[in-house]
Ligand SMILES: NC(=O)c1ccc[n+]([C@@H]2O[C@H](COP(=O)([O-])OP(=O)(O)OC[C@H]3O[C@@H](n4cnc5c(N)ncnc54)[C@H](O)[C@@H]3O)[C@@H](O)[C@H]2O)c1
């Protein structure tokens with residue numbers, strides 16, 4: 001996903017929603033520096049999204065409470081959306097699929113595309129894919145996600161999606177539930193259960209975005225770990241998604257589907 005110097009036929013007009021946040025401000029800089037993209041709007045909290053500055057594609061990086069409304073606003077105007085905001089559970093996705101099915105034609109022509117991307121970092125996508133591939137071969141699997149303490153949601157979108165992918169892979173392989181003799185846990189020390197997989201959330205000053213998947217059998221353990229040390233790690237994925245979303249009508253969950261990693 002290195003930046004190319006070849007220019008597309010016309011510049012793609014991009015709006016960023018959540019432009020003053022940690023991710024949004026990084027995305028604004030990345031779009032401004034990218035060949036073939038032009039930033040036409042940078043919306044913060046409380047701004048009227050209006051016509052999104054005439055954008056072809058919006059990048060949505062806000063908070064779980066605001067994201068569905070912002071995405072619906074874009075879809076209703078035929079603007080493609082790349083969504084990095086987390087918190088998109090199955091009920092929200094179902095509503096979004098119905099909105100996209102009812103949407104007008106996209107401003108670029110064809111049908112509107114929406115990408116829900118729990119993680120834009122290529123290493124994280126590979127870690128999730130490796131975890132799903134390995135999970136049926138181990139009795140025990142647990143996910144530990146570690147993030148900066150400014151993060152509002154837990155578990156992380158990446159951890160929830162990893163657990164869902166692992167859970168599906170184990171179901172398809174006919175695996176038993178992960179072994180766990182716990183009968184007394186008044187404080188929830190065993191963490192959350194997502195699709196049958198224990199998920200633990202750490203919030204620590206100094207961290208950015210990190211995840212470990214621990215896989216255990218009698219006498220052996222496989223650890224898969226990914227670290228985003230800097231939000232720059234997400235930007236090649238954001239730009240790749242912006243360039244590809246118009247070619248993927250409907251709702252897609254996971255950038256891996258655009259990159260041939262699924
Ligand atoms: N997909 C990924 O790879 C990836 C990577 C990092 C973060 N994230 C997710 O992106 C989201 C943003 O993360 P962050 O660290 O930038 O958070 P942040 O709190 O720094 O930024 C969120 C911004 O959204 C703004 N906002 C809130 N409501 C809004 C609204 N209705 N319209 C416009 N702006 C609004 C806030 O004022 C804030 O500036 C989170 O859900 C996070 O989990 C995803």
Ligand SMILES: O=C(O)C1=N[C@H](C(=O)O)CCC1
Nearest residue numbers: 086118119151156157158209
């Ligand atoms: O910093 C965040 O917030 C992140 N959110 C995403 C998640 O919840 O998985 C991706 C990693 C960083």
